[in-house]
Amino acid sequence: MKSLEELRAIREKMKQQMDLRGPSEDHIRVVVGMATCGIAAGARPVLTAFLDEVEKRGLQNVTVSQTGCIGVCRLEPIVEVFVPGEEKVTYVKVKPQMVPVIVEQHLVNHSVVTDYTIGAAE
Amino acid sequence: MSHIRSHVMVCAGTGCTSSESPKILAALEKELKAHKLQDEIRIVKTGCFGLCSQGPIVMVFPEGACYSKVTEPDVAEIVSEHLVKGRIVTRLLHMEGDEGETATSLAETQFYKHQLRIALRNCGVINPESIDEYLGVDGYTALERILTEMTPPQEIIDCIKKSGLRGRGGAGFSTGQKWQFAYDAQSEDGVKYVCCNADEGDPGAFMDRSVLEGDPFSVIEAMTIAGYAVGAGQGYIYVRAEYPIAVKRLEIAIAQARQYGLLGKNILGSGFSFDIELRLGAGAFVCGEETALLISIEGHRGEPRPRPPFPAVKGLFGRPTLLNNVETYANITWILNHGWEEFAAIGTEKSKGTKVFALGGKITNTGLVEVPMGTTLRTIIEDIGGGIPNGKQFKAAQTGGPSGGCIPAELIDTPIDYDSLSAIGSMMGSGGLIVMDEDNCMVDIAKFFLEFCVDESCGKCVPCRVGTKRLYDLLCKITDGRGTLEDLDTIEELCHHLKSSALCALGQSAPNPVLSTLRYFRDEYVAHVVEKRCPAGVCRNLLRYEIDPVKCCGCTLCARNCPVNAITGAVKAPHIIDQNKCIKCGLCQSNCRFDAVSKH
Secondary structure (H helix, E strand, O other): OOOHHHHHHHHHHHHHHHHHHOOOOOOEEEEEEOOHHHHHHOHHHHHHHHHHHHHHHOOOOEEEEEEOOOOOHHHOOOEEEEOOOOOOEEEOOOOHHHHHHHHHHHHHOOOOOHHHEHHHHO | OOOOOEEEEEEOOHHHHHOOHHHHHHHHHHHHHHOOOOOOEEEEEEOOOOOHHHOOOEEEEOOOEEEOOOOHHHHHHHHHHHHHHOOOOHHHEOEEOOOOEEOOEHHHOHHHHOOOOOOOOOOOOOOOOOHHHHHHOOOOHHHHHHHHHOOOHHHHHHHHHHHOOEOOOOOOOEHHHHHHHHHHOOOOOOOOEEEEEEOOOOOOOOHHHHHHHHOHHHHHHHHHHHHHHHOOOEEEEEEEOOOHHHHHHHHHHHHHHHHOOOOEOOHHHOOOOEEEEEEEEOOOHHHHOHHHHHHHHOOOOOOOOOOOOOOOOOOHHHOOEEEEEHHHHHHHHHHHHHOHHHHHOOEOOOOEOEEEEEEEEOOOOOEEEEEEOOOEHHHHHHHHOOOOHHHOOEEEEEEOHHHOEEEEHHHOOOEOOHHHHHHOOOOOOOOEEEEEEOOOOHHHHHHHHHHHHHHHOOOOOHHHHHHHHHHHHHHHHHHOOOOOHHHHHHHHHHHHHHHHHOOOHHHHHOOHHHHHHHHHOHHHHHHHHOOOOOOOOOOHHHOOEEEOOOOOOOOOHHHHHOOOOOEEOOOOOOOEEOOOOOOOOOHHHHHOOOOOEEEO
16 A cells, blocks of 8 residues: 555656657767777666666766767777757766766756866867 | 666567467577676567567667568577667568568558557557556556545546447447446446457457457456446456467456456545456357346357347346457546547547457558548558558458458448448458459458348348358359349348348348448459359359360379369370369369460
8 A cells, every 4th residue: 555645656657767768869968989999998887877876866867878989999988978959978998987077067057177178088 | 677778579469379370489588698687688478569470579678670571580589689789670670562672660651541540559568467567658547546546436427428439349329328327327236347349250350359358457457447436346258269469468358457456345445435346258159148147147049139128227146237349448548538529530520539450361561550530541451551462452341250341442432430331331340351353253352241231140040041041042043053033122121121121230241241332343243154264264163164275285293183084185285174073173273384274
């Protein structure tokens, strides 16, 4: 037997999780390069770090996915962030410890972490 | 716990289960574990997506990629390519049409574009074995609101009335009116019942099965609300035993609802109590008829009884009973949550909302579709169904199963709603839609459906027991080539007697396929009778296989394959078929390498 409050809590929790199956046009997309070059350079822990960080903060409008080789293998692991209506931002040589910074500053507070971008590296 | 970044939906409806989706599920679990992805990717077992002919279907979110005809060896590729590297496996994407167009998401396909899913809203979207997922799509908000606000029952009934919802089981009676009758009816001891008709017996119909398999909770919630509205404390779902997956999911759903306190005593602390029991039908078609169904629940032989009294007044165990079909219930919470205005805005003047159809027969996309009322048959067959395969011509569509009628090609632009269909001699029925092409003989089709009714007649009333059999004999006479033109008149007369005098809908509607084919394809009947010829080449006794002496080179292959030794001839000389011995099996034609055997 569940109380009304418990039912509502389950509903909210499930809604968050099932949000993934709805239309995702308004979502911020975080795309991690996961081709052979990306994986060799350590993209896997970066992807995991993003998943952990998004879960920790309970971010609802963020989709984390992967992609193949972007072409600049020497700068892997590469992470691209697509905010709807804005130009995409490419972060390079991403390490797991940089992930909380990107999530906090870029995904939550909407300010690009310029130091980590491809422009800064070039 | 890490964030779930992807949901992999695997269809576990009957269609995909028979094309081995359980093996896909097992392989997925294994592969995800092998790649250590089991904590960030969730596998969701769902109900039917509708594309049954393309099964097993696997959908991957957030991309919404729809993979069709997935086999066990494909799973490793989906995991290593799509789920690890993020590259969609294009060769497995659902293809549509000859142009090889691939749609990455289901919503983009022609098949889905014309559909509007209300009754099927959660099918393929949620895991039907998880009440949590049902809650996640706003499940039980309607019941919660009604019970916390203690909405007056009359208000709920008025809302259903104003929505214009009509019974989806076939007859199309106003659902709101039915609720009103059950609400108004006085029960001597205060006991009333709410029942659900899930005895879907029409050949080729599987709408109710799919709803129960894909979204059982919406039916259970709607029945609970119906119980509150009409004042009943006990519900029964009468479901066919031939639907094992639906039965299992219903059992799971009822158990979970009880565990959450959404069925049972004092639901949500409101003081309202309601529980549901399952009753399995033993496979009699007549038990889909409401009075026979209720009698069967009581434990007696499933036979209809005369009405009135209607079940709403005197039904199960002699108490007022509300009986609705599965699909009708599946619409209820949507109407209560979205408001009757939104529902009434969909469809035609007298038929509101949407209707689910089970598309079958000679059609490319065999499967389950839901369209707004008033959608033309052309849209359903050509756009959604993808047309007739193998470049054949569309000849007719049969709606409503053995109780329905045939709609000929010239009426393909008929809007599908209750009244337009009855006007052309067919009926909505429960929603089976069987498509036929030029290779189908209409007399044979009428005979097929009639044979079904002969088998399924319960035998209680004479018109149905004897009438359907006599009608069947007359049709056999015609397909055997012994028919006369007078027989056609006798058939018509007998049909009208049957319609007017049979006890229940089974007998009353049994002549429909005969009458409608006689009406639209009389020339085919006449060809059988006068020319002793079956235009579609189906009726065996009217067929004749002949060997062209010019093309035949005497290879003896046909003679060696003939099971009754009807073919004679010397080697390297033209062969001849003895028509008296020939059993029209067609083996000679399929074996001939010189195209010398023709069928007339």
